[in-house]
Amino acid sequence: MNASGVMIGHFEPLHLGHMRSILHAAGQVSTLHVIITTHPSPNPNYKVTLQDKARWLQMACASLPFIHIHTTDEIKLPIHDNFDSATIDIHKTNAKLRLLLKQLAIVEEVHSLEDADNKSNLPLLFVADNHPLARPALREQLALSVVTTPEQPDYHSTDIALDPVAHWQAIHPEARGSYTKTVAIVGGESSGKTTLVHKLANYYGASFALEMGRLYVGTDLGGSEVGLQYSDYAPIALDHAEAIRVAKYRAPAPLTLVDTDFVTTQAFCEEYEGRTHPFVAACIDELRLDHTLFLANNTPWVADGMRSLGSTSSRDRFEARLTEIFARHDITSFRITDPNYEARYQAAIHYIDQHIYSK
Numbered sequence: 001m002n003a004s005g006v007m008i009g010h011f012e013p014l015h016l017g018h019m020r021s022i023l024h025a026a027g028q029v030s031t032l033h034v035i036i037t038t039h040p041s042p043n044p045n046y047k048v049t050l051q052d053k054a055r056w057l058q059m060a061c062a063s064l065p066f067i068h069i070h071t072t073d074e075i076k077l078p079i080h081d082n083f084d085s086a087t088i089d090i091h092k093t094n095a096k097l098r099l100l101l102k103q104l105a106i107v108e109e110v111h112s113l114e115d116a117d118n119k120s121n122l123p124l125l126f127v128a129d130n131h132p133l134a135r136p137a138l139r140e141q142l143a144l145s146v147v148t149t150p151e152q153p154d155y156h157s158t159d160i161a162l163d164p165v166a167h168w169q170a171i172h173p174e175a176r177g178s179y180t181k182t183v184a185i186v187g188g189e190s191s192g193k194t195t196l197v198h199k200l201a202n203y204y205g206a207s208f209a210l211e212m213g214r215l216y217v218g219t220d221l222g223g224s225e226v227g228l229q230y231s232d233y234a235p236i237a238l239d240h241a242e243a244i245r246v247a248k249y250r251a252p253a254p255l256t257l258v259d260t261d262f263v264t265t266q267a268f269c270e271e272y273e274g275r276t277h278p279f280v281a282a283c284i285d286e287l288r289l290d291h292t293l294f295l296a297n298n299t300p301w302v303a304d305g306m307r308s309l310g311s312t313s314s315r316d317r318f319e320a321r322l323t324e325i326f327a328r329h330d331i332t333s334f335r336i337t338d339p340n341y342e343a344r345y346q347a348a349i350h351y352i353d354q355h356i357y358s359k
Contacts, residue, residue, distance in 0.1 A: 005029035017155025180251035187295030209243035
């Protein structure tokens with residue numbers, strides 16, 4: 001079996017039905033080329049690039065060397081699952097597909113499409129059963145041999161693209177990091193952030209990124225803030241960015257929880273050092289989190305040996321500082337002001353259910 005195969009699709013998001021079709025096609029040829037195109041009507045709630053989609057498929061197929069991944073914004077295909085009324089400009093599609101195959105060295109150079117009448121040496125084009133290119137009238141005009149893939153009745157690409165949360169288990173693990181929404185739990189010291197993060201993680205089966213400032217004090221400063229200085233805030237922010245990236249990767253749930261955020265790191269820097277850290281400010285702007293739950297600093301103070309802003313005036317000042325930094329960076333937060341821990345927990349669930357799960 002020396003034939004090559006080609007599969008073209010939007011893969012947005014990449015789901016298990018896509019992978020089953022890819023694996024079926026790969027079993028019919030010696031080499032399968034998967035060509036990713038731009039989606040004609042992407043979900044506006046998720047910012048997904050061609051490079052994101054290439055990364056998902058590259059990672060999913062990393063141990064399958066006979067599958068090669070490519071991207072193009074030249075070939076336009078109709079939206080998945082809406083094929084009954086879909087039309088394709090066969091001449092334009094054929095010409096662009098032919099040129100792409102030449103550029104990728106999948107087929108040898110020919111002088112015209114007429115030279116491709118003998119399709120025996122051309123790759124197989126794998127499409128869905130109901131795809132317009134599988135229709136006899138179009139198939140005959142296409143300069144490739146068309147092979148349909150088995151239907152995947154449990155995976156409707158349009159439904160998954162429109163509502164990834166409702167179809168979370170269908171999304172391929174490699175793509176979930178682009179569809180999970182980050183929820184930061186912020187507030188002053190002893191406001192119950194970490195406990196709330198763990199409770200919510202258990203409730204939703206979600207992954208989470210811990211507060212890196214606290215961990216950094218333990219790993220790099222010997223367990224006390226006495227040695228904390230201005231130069232420490234950049235590595236704290238870097239550690240936090242990495243923790244968030246790891247928590248999002250193959251996210252088990254549509255939300256990923258973050259214990260504190262870059263705004264909180266900046267607030268501590270301004271509180272202790274009297275100046276703003278430009279690197280932390282850049283992290284706030286470039287590594288934006290999707291949702292922020294801001295806990296009021298009105299819970300009982302619990303001294304744990306690391307906390308230092310325990311007076312009422314200190315707690316009020318720090319809360320005001322957080323509020324100012326959020327405004328400075330145009331971040332809207334949801335305030336939870338009830339001092340009762342159970343009420344805070346229920347308020348967080350209500351917010352997440354409404355804004356992420358659309359309940």
